[in-house]
Amino acid sequence: MEGIDRNGTATVPEGACTVGQLNKEIERALADAGNRFPGHVVGEVSEVSDYGFGTFFELRDPETDPSISCLAWSDAVASFDHDLTAGTEAVVEAEVDFYPDRGDCQLLVTDYWPLGESTRQQELEQLEAQLAGEGLFDESQKQSVPAHPDCIGLVTSPAGSAREDVQATVGERSPRTEIQLCGATVQGESAVPSLLDAVDTLDRDPEVEALVVTRGGGSDTDLWSFNAEPLVRRVAACSTPVVAAIGHEDDETLVEEAADARAMTPTEAGVVTTTPVEDLLEELTVLERRVTHGYRTLVESRLEALDRRVESAHETLTRRVQQRDAVRDRVRDLDRRIELAYGGLVAEQLDTLDRDVERGYRALAATRLDAIAGRLDTAMSDRELAAESEAARDRVARRRLGDLEARVDGAFRARVTQELDSLERRIDRAHREITADARVKRNAVRARRFRTAAVVLGALLVFLAVVAAVLLLAG
Structure with missing residues (x-):
């Protein structure tokens, strides 16, 4: 380049201008163009932000991603027959305006006619209805986010401020909690495959107890990847509890509906997934007081109950000892009475028994002896007959x-x-x-x-x- 010496310094080339001069020249060129720009533009309304002096919004090309910023002053908005609604395809009457101080180009809108919902918005609503019908957004299907996770998986852009917000919040509230970052592209054509890969990787990691999917604010086009059906289904199918924080508070995506919990911002996502150390210490203190109080109450109650049981047992034992002594006295008295009665009764019974036994013995002996004698006679006769028969058989055999x-x-x-x-x-x-x-x-x-x-x-x-x-x- 001409005008650069050996020491690396340069001189201003002839015809060069400053940024302010360039912006002024652009402003004059646009003003001179006049009617060269059409007075009506068709696009999809998004990012509607209402202020007291006017309303800012984005107008996106219905077929492709290009968009342009728009501003409608408050008096112009008051004259509109319809409200500015995000997701609506509309025709605006506007002129091109350029701010040289910032180098911004935008449309100054003077009138607005909605054409109905844009094709993209209709497709989004159809997909939302379909997924809702399948139960992907049901509260009964959502998991509880652990209050004290040891490891949190983070899916976001490694270079974005969302990562810093989550890490700062988690580090401040729960220093012991580890953050496992899996970087991903969060907008553009490659965003959906990148996000799917990151979510799948962290969901399969057994050490990750909670998963945060987040990105900072942006236009509807920037956030549109988080409405992609494959990503929404993968988030709903995660076995790890998922917290989604996409854009700002007014931004809504299907991924947030499918997630187990939603946070308004990345910072709030860090809050949702952690419990402050102070809160843990307070909970422990309260729990310790409750345990101590419960222990004391339980011990005192148990001791009182034991005292009552011991006293009752002592009284019962005293009564039983008295009853036992009374029974012993009665037993001794009965023993003496029985001994006296038994002496006389036994003597009398023995005499009677002796007489009965003697009579019975004599009669029984006589009867038994007669029976034995008869059996002996019969046996001797049978034996003699058997001997004679044996002798006869012997003689016949010998012959x-x-x-x-x-x-x-x-x-x-x-x-x-x-x-x-x-x-x-x-x-x-x-x-x-x-x-x-x-x-x-x-x-x-x-x-x-x-x-x-x-x-x-x-x-x-x-x-x-x-x-x-x-x-x-x-x-």
Whole structure:
């Protein structure tokens, strides 16, 4: 740039003007323009602020976000057929005015005709009715904000004054409370996604006990992000209690309706979410006095009740001791009377009992002896009959065994003799047929084997006879 020397200083270029001169030139240019600006402007009314000398408001483009400040003097407002209402789409009759002292451009409104609610305002009302119908704004769905949170989540612009207001209020009222800041964009196209992300992050943080969503004042356009349906639904669905403080006292947004509590300003949001240390100390003092008073009252009441119970118990014990002594006296008297009566009665009863026992014993002994004698006679008869029957069975068995032995012996002898005769005949025939000495020897060996077999066969027959005899005896 020309006019700058090596030391960094500069000289005023030719043709440069001051800010005041520039503003004056703009004022003259607007005045010279005259009828170049249209006399009527269409827009949505917002930010209506009434003062004694006039009313300020914003006129926003119905289709886009641009807006312009407006001023209607009090005499002009008095001539309007309708009240200036925020959210109304209207036509204003105005001229462009410029204030050179501040460099502000605005419309000086001389008349006003409402066209009805703006499309944006109608959509907002429809959304509000829909969400209300779904119960998002019901008081029964709202949570209580904890009075003494250890950690508060804060969703706002990190660079805004709202953050400073909340932090200052919380730090002053409850120094022990921690503030977890999650910065977000609070106006513009990126505001809704940024706010959603911040709310979701803090709502999922288990250490955060209360959540504050806030921003400072602004126009309806600046605050419009807080009417977005996704953000309103997310705030209503938070498991963490939410306190909303959007704009100033007159500003209203759907997020504030969906929140569990509303504060007029960021400073009040800090008040809503905390309890002053002084109040806590006062509450503790009151509680301590109440506990002390209650303790004393309870102890005194308990002691009095115990005294009454001890006194009553003492009187009861005294009466019971007296009753016991009286009972003991009666028992001793009865013992003496019983002893005297018992002595005479027992002697008499014993004599009578002795006589009865002796008579009964004699009669019973005679009867029992007769019965025993009869049973012995019967038993002896049965025993003799059983012995005779056993002897008869023994004699029959012995005879059968003798006959069996004789039969076995005769059969054995006949069989052995028959086998021996047959064996001898076979040996003789074999001897005659064999001429060689070797064959004779083999026949002799064979004969010995046959004899051995005969002996074994005989022993087997004897064994079978004995088994048969045993079976007969057993039968």
